[in-house]
Amino acid sequence: METLQQIIDRAKRIVFFGGAGVSTASGIPDFRGAGGLYGEEWAGLTPEMILSQSFFYLHPDRFFEFYRAKMIYPEARPNAAHRKLFELEKAGKLRGVVTQNIDGLHRDAGSRLVYEIHGSVRENYCMDCNAFYGVEKILNSAGIPRCDRCGGVVKPWVVLYGEAPDKYTCMGACREISNCDALIVAGTSLSVEPAASFLEYFHGRRLVVINAEATPADARADLVLRGDVAEIMGEIEVRTEA
Ligand code: NAD
Ligand code: ZN
Numbered sequence: 001m002e003t004l005q006q007i008i009d010r011a012k013r014i015v016f017f018g019g020a021g022v023s024t025a026s027g028i029p030d031f032r033g034a035g036g037l038y039g040e041e042w043a044g045l046t047p048e049m050i051l052s053q054s055f056f057y058l059h060p061d062r063f064f065e066f067y068r069a070k071m072i073y074p075e076a077r078p079n080a081a082h083r084k085l086f087e088l089e090k091a092g093k094l095r096g097v098v099t100q101n102i103d104g105l106h107r108d109a110g111s112r113l114v115y116e117i118h119g120s121v122r123e124n125y126c127m128d129c130n131a132f133y134g135v136e137k138i139l140n141s142a143g144i145p146r147c148d149r150c151g152g153v154v155k156p157w158v159v160l161y162g163e164a165p166d167k168y169t170c171m172g173a174c175r176e177i178s179n180c181d182a183l184i185v186a187g188t189s190l191s192v193e194p195a196a197s198f199l200e201y202f203h204g205r206r207l208v209v210i211n212a213e214a215t216p217a218d219a220r221a222d223l224v225l226r227g228d229v230a231e232i233m234g235e236i237e238v239r240t241e242a
Helices: 002-010 053-058 060-070 080-090 105-109 135-139 167-179 195-201 229-235
Strands: 014-018 094-099 114-116 119-126 154-158 182-186 206-211 223-226
Touching: 002 182, 002 206, 002 223, 014 080, 014 167, 053 060, 060 135, 080 094, 080 105, 080 229, 094 167, 105 114, 114 167, 119 135, 135 154, 167 195, 206 229
Parallel strands: 014 094, 014 182, 094 114, 182 206, 206 223
Antiparallel strands: 119 154
8 A cells, every 4th residue: 555655646647547346336246356247147148248239239129128227327426436536636646547437437526537438328329310318318218218309229328349439539548548657457357458458558657456356467567456446545645745
């Protein structure tokens, strides 16, 4: 913890790269961690199969059944990690949160410098006329959600397996990673591409990994903390001068 505090005190441009483990303390299960959704069986299908582009087009009814039940958590609130990152942003120390999460909790905490590289459940668009809908549209509909204006299918702005993430969001995320002096990688198994390879853009001074389990980035990290992201980030003191 002392070393992490020192790294944060000395850094001037921190970037936080996070995954599902950042939100488990808010009550949202991850995929591959202990208690993650990969342990559950959905008629022999894994979340990765259901949340794929081809499954969405072939079985939209079953896609939305899973999506409503397992991907949307309207009661979830930001935890100590989300809150501390907002504090670091306000103090001018943090240049960006690059998140693979789609839950919108960083924005709820107040953070503005957020790169949601896999999109967000909060944004949904009609596939025919592009009308925008909030998350309530999905929650308050049954079966396949339909556009009020034209009857088209309303699709979540969430990057499905087999789809390419938004180019400009990725460019912004990679630019911040390549310009930062300290990168904190947390709560991610680093098994989803292209997100995981974004770390290759890091050439800064200090790489920190905070995760419950081992990750592929541990070997090149300056500091590896094995524990709870919310607890660890919650303990950090935000100081502008070292
Ligand atoms: P993952 O499930 O593959 O890995 C999560 C990692 O975090 C695991 O290594 C686990 O051990 C660790 N972890 C879990 N809780 C932790 C905690 N409290 N403290 C420290 N470590 C913890 O998640 P991923 O790498 O983000 O990839 C999953 C994909 O699924 C992402 O693309 C994401 O879009 C999506 N997803 C998003 C959410 C969300 O928005 N909250 C939830 C589940 C999955
Ligand atoms: Zn429409």
